[in-house]
Amino acid sequence: MSIASTMQAVYLEDGKVTIRDVPVPERPSGFALIRLLKGGICNTDLELQRGYYGFSGIPGHEFVGQVVEADAPEWTGTRVAGEINLACGHCEWCRRGIGRHCPARTVLGIVNHPGAFAEYILLPEGNLHRLPDEIPTNDAVFIEPLAAACEILEQVSIERGRRVAVLGDGKLGLLVAQALQQHGARVVQYGRHADKLQIAASTGIEIHAGEVPPRKEYEFVVDCTGSPDGLDEAVSMVQPRGTVLLKSTIHGEVAVDTAPIIVDEVTLVGSRCGRFEPAIELLRRRRIDVASMLSAEFPLERAPDAFIEAAKRGVLKVLLVAGSE
Amino acid sequence: MSIASTMQAVYLEDGKVTIRDVPVPERPSGFALIRLLKGGICNTDLELQRGYYGFSGIPGHEFVGQVVEADAPEWTGTRVAGEINLACGHCEWCRRGIGRHCPARTVLGIVNHPGAFAEYILLPEGNLHRLPDEIPTNDAVFIEPLAAACEILEQVSIERGRRVAVLGDGKLGLLVAQALQQHGARVVQYGRHADKLQIAASTGIEIHAGEVPPRKEYEFVVDCTGSPDGLDEAVSMVQPRGTVLLKSTIHGEVAVDTAPIIVDEVTLVGSRCGRFEPAIELLRRRRIDVASMLSAEFPLERAPDAFIEAAKRGVLKVLLVAGSE
Numbered sequence: 226m227s228i229a230s231t232m233q234a235v236y237l238e239d240g241k242v243t244i245r246d247v248p249v250p251e252r253p254s255g256f257a258l259i260r261l262l263k264g265g266i267c268n269t270d271l272e273l274q275r276g277y278y279g280f281s282g283i284p285g286h287e288f289v290g291q292v293v294e295a296d297a298p299e300w301t302g303t304r305v306a307g308e309i310n311l312a313c314g315h316c317e318w319c320r321r322g323i324g325r326h327c328p329a330r331t332v333l334g335i336v337n338h339p340g341a342f343a344e345y346i347l348l349p350e351g352n353l354h355r356l357p358d359e360i361p362t363n364d365a366v367f368i369e370p371l372a373a374a375c376e377i378l379e380q381v382s383i384e385r386g387r388r389v390a391v392l393g394d395g396k397l398g399l400l401v402a403q404a405l406q407q408h409g410a411r412v413v414q415y416g417r418h419a420d421k422l423q424i425a426a427s428t429g430i431e432i433h434a435g436e437v438p439p440r441k442e443y444e445f446v447v448d449c450t451g452s453p454d455g456l457d458e459a460v461s462m463v464q465p466r467g468t469v470l471l472k473s474t475i476h477g478e479v480a481v482d483t484a485p486i487i488v489d490e491v492t493l494v495g496s497r498c499g500r501f502e503p504a505i506e507l508l509r510r511r512r513i514d515v516a517s518m519l520s521a522e523f524p525l526e527r528a529p530d531a532f533i534e535a536a537k538r539g540v541l542k543v544l545l546v547a548g549s550e
Numbered sequence: 551m552s553i554a555s556t557m558q559a560v561y562l563e564d565g566k567v568t569i570r571d572v573p574v575p576e577r578p579s580g581f582a583l584i585r586l587l588k589g590g591i592c593n594t595d596l597e598l599q600r601g602y603y604g605f606s607g608i609p610g611h612e613f614v615g616q617v618v619e620a621d622a623p624e625w626t627g628t629r630v631a632g633e634i635n636l637a638c639g640h641c642e643w644c645r646r647g648i649g650r651h652c653p654a655r656t657v658l659g660i661v662n663h664p665g666a667f668a669e670y671i672l673l674p675e676g677n678l679h680r681l682p683d684e685i686p687t688n689d690a691v692f693i694e695p696l697a698a699a700c701e702i703l704e705q706v707s708i709e710r711g712r713r714v715a716v717l718g719d720g721k722l723g724l725l726v727a728q729a730l731q732q733h734g735a736r737v738v739q740y741g742r743h744a745d746k747l748q749i750a751a752s753t754g755i756e757i758h759a760g761e762v763p764p765r766k767e768y769e770f771v772v773d774c775t776g777s778p779d780g781l782d783e784a785v786s787m788v789q790p791r792g793t794v795l796l797k798s799t800i801h802g803e804v805a806v807d808t809a810p811i812i813v814d815e816v817t818l819v820g821s822r823c824g825r826f827e828p829a830i831e832l833l834r835r836r837r838i839d840v841a842s843m844l845s846a847e848f849p850l851e852r853a854p855d856a857f858i859e860a861a862k863r864g865v866l867k868v869l870l871v872a873g874s875e
Contacts, residue, residue: 474808
């Protein structure tokens with residue numbers, strides 16, 4: 226396959242989403258050049274657009290692609306997802322197998338590494354996961370956020386049968402609720418949107434739309450609200466000695482009442498990216514309904530419209546589709 | 551011993567500390583009537599004075615007393631310390647042995663139970679701990695706050711030899727640093743007051759006075775600052791995947807930057823009261839220097855002056871001494 230010298234890429238700058246022609250990246254040794262198949266717009270991408278990280282460049286970190294070129298010839302032609310943290314490989318964190326916390330890391334489409342919303346993507350071969358044939362490409366776009374949802378289970382021990390509350394019914398909330406339910410927890414999800422919560426309900430999750438959650442009720446509460454009020458609300462719902470997982474980033478300072486955290490000896494656990502393996506396995510076994518979370522698809526060159534769509538209330542996942550399969 | 555019908559008691563109301571003559575409490579079955587020997591003024595007492603909990607009544611929860619009357623005659627005449635949470639004894643929390651989190655609890659001198667700064671104190675016999683002769687009364691006043699310091703070790707597993715940072719050099723910070731050092735951690739304490747930190751240094755703790763702490767350095771950081779800025783500072787000092795213990799209550803909402811908590815997957819653990827046994831054992835074996843933390847003693851009837859003294863900068867523990875031993 227011949228590769229053109231330039232490619233179309235989504236570009237974010239000063240809050241504007243545009244399409245640019247940029248050079249196809251040179252592939253260094255150890256890296257794979259990947260042709261984008263589909264990408265997913267994440268809330269983080271919308272936050273980059275809002276300027277929260279002073280980001281300018283090519284965004285995108287949820288994607289499925291096909292390897293065009295790599296050091297190891299067996300990669301060529303395979304359909305892959307890619308872990309988004311590019312770690313140094315030799316620091317203490319990398320040696321402990323947690324390159325996701327490597328202090329020298331770059332992050333695909335977020336920190337100092339061009340993102341996936343372009344015709345071609347560069348990632349280290351070690352970041353790639355070959356996709357099983359059973360996972361449709363549309364589903365596979367959800368591997369990265371589903372891995373972030375599964376990260377909770379690497380951080381805290383939630384025994385089967387325990388009741389867990391998930392606060393928030395956005396994309397991440399729906400993935401977290403389903404991942405925990407599949408793990409064997411009895412999940413109760415609180416949100417404002419009956420239609421979104423219906424996706425959770427259809428997988429057996431107990432849902433409460435527009436209700437004030439009970440106080441001091443749950444041993445575990447996961448805040449997926451993305452709202453500055455989410456943390457205080459999650460703390461109000463947790464039992465003494467219980468655990469609140471912080472799954473959604475809020476920008477700037479949040480006003481928090483720390484007194485109930487101390488008096489009730491609550492544990493708060495920040496949670497970010499996760500390993501891809503459990504997410505791939507859940508999707509391979511078709512245990513997570515991601516299809517119902519697809520709101521729209523746009524061709525890559527219509528990314529400006531796709532970003533507008535993704536930011537609308539009630540919209541869940543918006544995909545970008547590369548031109549030629 | 552005959553008991554008078556009235557007694558002197560410290561009274562807090564509208565920010566004023568006064569001495570009142572009040573009835574000696576009637577002893578219900580299951581309770582012990584205890585004559586105060588010495589009481590310690592805690593930061594919480596100063597906060598009650600500042601009106602943070604809408605408290606009015608007899609304050610005081612750090613004390614040593616002598617049992618005057620109890621159901622079980624063997625208590626009479628013994629020198630005791632007393633756990634401060636009065637639990638219902640039959641709820642889920644009490645059955646699990648954590649009456650400190652009983653939702654129906656009252657708390658000595660803090661929540662709906664008259665405090666220890668009075669000639670006589672009422673507490674359930676089950677709350678009492680007979681004091682070993684090896685512990686001087688002055689030292690024993692520190693059992694309650696030292697138990698709160700030791701609570702950290704019931705909540706998180708800190709292996710011997712691990713480096714732990716303690717932020718803050720007040721009374722609680724000095725007790726936390728010493729308790730963790732005795733446990734086998736390598737403690738590094740940060741504060742503003744070289745003289746207070748000297749107490750820690752003389753027990754082998756590494757101290758840093760007035761220095762900006764390093765970033766992302768410690769696996770464990772304990773916030774004992776009592777300051778609204780303490781939490782953000784503690785989070786800045788902790789490694790990715792590290793743990794911050796919240797040991798000091800701040801009133802009202804605190805502005806917190808949650809992004810580093812999530813990005814670095816930090817765990818925050820609120821921590822309050824602890825079991826008395828480990829604190830008594832540490833003091834019996836003279837492993838904690840509390841004597842150096844004594845700043846002043848006042849007779850009970852001079853409690854108004856004692857509260858003024860305790861609130862001064864640089865002052866550590868102020869004791870109230872009951873009139874007649």
